[in-house]
Amino acid sequence: MHWLAGSSGLVMVTDDPVAQIQTDRIPSLALVLVVGILVATGVYLLLERSLTRVLLGFVLASNGINLLILLAGGAGGAAPILGRSSEPISDPLAQAMVLTSIVITLALTAFVGAMAYRSWQLYGHDEVQDDIEDRRVARFMAERGEDEDPADLPETAWGLDSDRGVA
Amino acid sequence: MSPTVLLPLVVLLPLVGAGITLAVHRSAFIQRVVAMTVLGLQVVVAAVLVVLVDSGPVVTYIGGWDAPVGVTLVADRLSALMLLVSSVVLVCVLGYAMAQGIVDRDAEAEAEKRDILPVAVYHPTFLVLAAGVACAFMAGDLFNLYVGFEVLLASSYVLLTMGGTAQRLRAGSIYVVVALVSSLIFLMAVTVAYASTGTLNLAHMAARLPEVSPAVRLGLQLLLLLGFGIKAAIFPLSAWLPDSYPTAPAPVTAVFAGLLTKVGVYSILRTQTLLFPTHEAGERRVLDVLLVLALLTMLVGILGAVAQDDIKRMLSFTLVSHIGYMVFGVALAGEASTAAAIFYAIHHITVQTALFLVVGLIERRGGSTSLERLGGLAKASPGLAVLFFVPAMNLAGIPPFTGFLGKLGILEAGVENGSPLAWVLVAGSVLTSLLTLYTLIRAWNKAFWQPASAEVVARRVDVRVPRGLVIPTVALVSVSLGLTVFAGPVYEYAERAALGLTNRTAYIDAVFPDGLEGWTVKDEEAVASDGVAVDGETTGDGVASDGVAVDGEVSP
Known part of the structure; x- marks a missing residue:
């Protein structure tokens, strides 16, 4: 099993019919645009003074980047990695990384949320x-x-x- | 027992310890015993690793999945050495924190509300931090490095905002938001790396990156540098550090100052040497930018330190400034300069941590960390004066201390490089060193040497500094002195570590013992296109060109 660099990205070529991971198709433009919009709005909110808005910005931007990880795994539509078949399967590694990233985002969201709440307790506002x-x-x-x-x-x-x- | 068992152990030990300390949070005694045992074991394991990896990198494939499919842990000389030094520092700081916890509960520290450590949360968090640091040092793939960073950052958020006082919340919110942004950038870099090379294993990426188009490679390099640059506090990205560190309790600041920025420096060193070796013109340009940033980091940092009245803030600025030396060493990208940067990182971890612990003692004895409110401490507490003076002179780079040796190594490498920019940096380094000496002498004069005014004496807490706090500080200062005494062997080890970094094949071969056969594009492509070695920049198809820059260096 190995990868080939081509004009449309990387293609995994394998002699083993079990695993034909399909990554050569160009990902959907809609998803790329969504990533751009999420990250842009996220950055805008991150620049705000209020911690709650910063938190929302972080959530948006990190969701955008999570989508980006999925995009890095190639186009959607292929079968998940399960059992043995000769048809192309989607890249499982990108999905595993997204899961990890989502968990980390969730934990940090909770923490920043707690900080914003504590700030509100102390000052009555949550401005940095x-x-x-x-x-x-x-x-x-x-x-x-x-x-x-x-x-x-x-x-x-x-x-x-x-x-x-x-x- | 095979040495490969040791690698997961350095991450697992503190994590299991964290679980146990959390479960027994009612008993401070058991918590202390468990935490100390676990970190003590980590020191032993790290010491064994340092010896073992001297004969070649040790690689562990987690879950039996070979690289590049599974998670790979790699220990080479650099990571083992960094791990050993950081676990020694962690043990000393833990000892200090324990004593502080005990002392503060006995004393009337409740009234002051400044330096209280809620011990029940402190120990588990501290151990998770240790696990994160170890994970980052051992990571053999980029995503695992990201996870290691997240683990240590998440626990650092908790440690920094511990107690949730107004001041810490203010400093903490800036710190947390900056760290979140740096993590997002790092994650973006991970994604770009995966999309362009199809792998995240560092050794595998090193073999694949020459085939990626130079523009994408440059983008990836800059993204990684940006992410790590924030964590390492390199100049335009360093403003968060002097603001957030000083508000934390002394043991927390000490461990942050010693370790966290150095993990960033380690990551820069690792990715730059392994993924972006210097023979490409594009990479050279990036290194020149890095050199300029190193100069600015040194100068801006130390000028900030000169302007400070508070010892904690002053030391935070010198911390930023001295990161510049390490970046200077990395950016020169020679074997000698890399060795000097590694040695300097080790020196700086021990000395900076020791200084912050000593400042904790000064605060206890003198009742303040402001230079305006201190005085006459040399007479009142000569032992404390010695404890401050030795690491301070070490940091300023007075011979024969390690600070001098590290700076000398970096300056020699700069002179050897000989380019005009390198000469400017050499001058900048010497100036920074002098200004460091100036700030530290000023602190020494004001806090220790000048006679104390009546007001200062009145504020002074006339109790002996508790022995439990002094012993770990003395231990850490002794470690830094030990590094001076054994500087020869340590420096030679750093040189061998640098050799392992500049000569990448040993690392790649260790991760892929059966060679990269079947994992590279090269053989296949060369046959298919009849060996057309395309130099990515000349294909002229812009960014999206399928520039298959075939590079002979990494062929198995």
Whole structure:
């Protein structure tokens, strides 16, 4: 069993009639477009401030990439890998990888969801805060009387004190 | 017992340990015993592996499926050495964390709410992290590397946000989101690799990639570098690190600083040397970009460190900066530079972790990590001063420490390379080294040397630093000193590891002991098209050309 590189991707050629994995057909354009749309919307949402939106963006983008893995396994329509037959079978490895990837995505989704909830508990919102360096720069600029308004800036170096908004 | 059993063991031991510690979460004592035993065993196994693989890579086919069908675990000199160093570091940090857990429960740390470790969750998570690190080091295929990364990242999310305080949540959300994005990019690279080569086994990919069109290969290389670059904190992708690491408890920061970025560096080293060897013009261009990024990483990182008042944040910036040295070594892509990069990675794992543990002690003794609020510690606690001074000088690269030897090796390789860019990097490295010395001396002067003001003395907690915390720190500092004493053999081992990386055939032959016969396109294609060796770039059909660039190097 071996693979051949051709203009339409890789073809698995085998002397064994049991396994004719079909990967040479060009995958469906609709699926490719769906991958593009999912990843694009995912990236857009990842750039948001709110953790919930970031989470949704992560879910969309990773689903897009999961579809991409399926696409890497070649076109659909072939029989699943089961029993012995001489007809082309679909690539089982891509499906196994998608399963693993889905499980990982699920676990991380739960974790980020928990973080967003905890953030809401603490502050009443779930927005990702500026990092310390950003705030230091902002304070520095404010001290020099440039663009930022010092009233917006938190008091301590660490900024958000845990007691704020907890009550 | 065949040595192939050892490879799954390094991943399984901590995972089983994690299961047990989770089951017995009510008994902190049993948790500690199990965690320490498991990691101790991992050190032993890793040490055995280091000796074994010196005579050739050890390969395990999980479930009896031969490569490239099944999951393959491969240990060569590089991965075994990295595994040994990281398990030693993990044991020391675990010891420190245990002591901190005990001390904090006894003391009134509840009131401070800063450095409390919920021990019940800590141990299982820490062991899963160890399993993930081991899995990443042993991975023989790209997807398994991805899984290893996910395992260690998932546990790092839990460790970093442990306790769910406001500060950690803020730092954690940035860290988690950045890590998620890097994982998505890595997964995309895995998919591209699979779609273009039809395999994910690294050795198999190494044989197949020359047949892939150069444009796709370049895209794959950049995707992998982007994914690993975020994890390793290479300059434009490094902003997340100094912000998130310092908020975690000392033992967590220590292990993150020591290990996580180095797993990224390891992955860059592995994929660059195995999949994209340097003789192609396209790959050379990528390496030049990497060299520039290494320079920027060093300089931007260390300038950030100079500006910091807080020791933890300062050390996080030096961590970023010194990643640049390793990237410099990798990007020079010679045997000597690779050896120096490996040696530097080992040095940096031990020293950076030791420094973060010492900072944990400083925080305990001086009541703060801010340089403005510390002073006179050398008089108050001379032992602590020595513990800080030795790894600090080591990090700055003062002879005869390992930091000096590693930097010297990288500089020699840079001078030997001789290109103008390499010379610029050599200058940048020396400057970075001096600035590192400056920042560390400044920290030393402010925290230890200058007389303490009354205010500082008032804040100082006048209790001895608990012995349980000191012993693991001393152990780790001794390990770094041991590396200095035995630098000769260790450096030679790193050189042999580099030889194994630049000369890929040993690795590929180990994974495919029966040769790649039947697994390559070459023989078939050469016969079919009457040996038309097409150089992908000249077919002129653009990206989608079926450029079957036949490359003689990897033929079985």
